[in-house]
Amino acid sequence: MARPSLLLLMAAASAIAAVANAASIATADQDGSNKTRLGNSIERDLSARDQDAAKRQRALDLREQAAKAAEARLAAGVEAQQKQAATAAPGAPGAPSPADAQFDELARIYQAMKPAKAAAVFEQLDMEVQMKVAQRMRPASTAAILASMSPKGAASLSMALARKSAVKPLAAPTMAGPTGAARKPG
DSSP states (O other), X not given: OOOOOHHHHHHHHHHHHHHHHHHHHHHHHHHOTTOOHHHHHHHHHHHHHHHHHHHHHHHHHHHHHHHHHHHHHHHHHHHHHHHHHHHOOTTSTTSOXXXXXXXXXHHHHHHHSOHHHHHHHHTTSOHHHHHHHHHXXXXXXXXXXXXXXXXXXXXXXXXXXXXXXXXXXXOOOOEEOTTSOEEOOO
16 A cells, blocks of 8 residues: 655645634634734724714704794794884884984983083983983983982982982962062062
8 A cells, every 4th residue: 555645744744734724714814702802902992982872963964943933933023023114114112212312312311411511501401301311321320410409409309210200390379469460479
């Protein structure tokens, strides 16, 4: 019988070893138990990155929804203002009359003046005008002007503001004299 050559035996042994290695690699990939530390670390890093990306995407979606909601609220507000402006006629209730605009302008003018000078002019106005202008002024400006007014003028304006209606100063009562002519009490 012929002896097998050493080279042939070595080839057969290496073929068997290759088949055994392939089988062990195939079973290790199916179990997943033979992962290296580097493989595990990479897998954890990829998972963390995916979770962070998902969080960022959710945050961006929420911001987009908030922006759309704010835009819708602004559009509704503008539309409501336009409807209100369109329905408000110059003589309609709720629409500022030209007289109200004049009182607003006077209030701005008196607020811009120095309180002492404003008080001197303010006291010369009719009580109704004083009250309407004072109601439209900032409280600090009204207080400064009242402080600069005469005590009698400041008291009259304060009382009118407290009642929210202008009270015209009463004329001195007249008494009829013997000739029938009116005279002031004396």
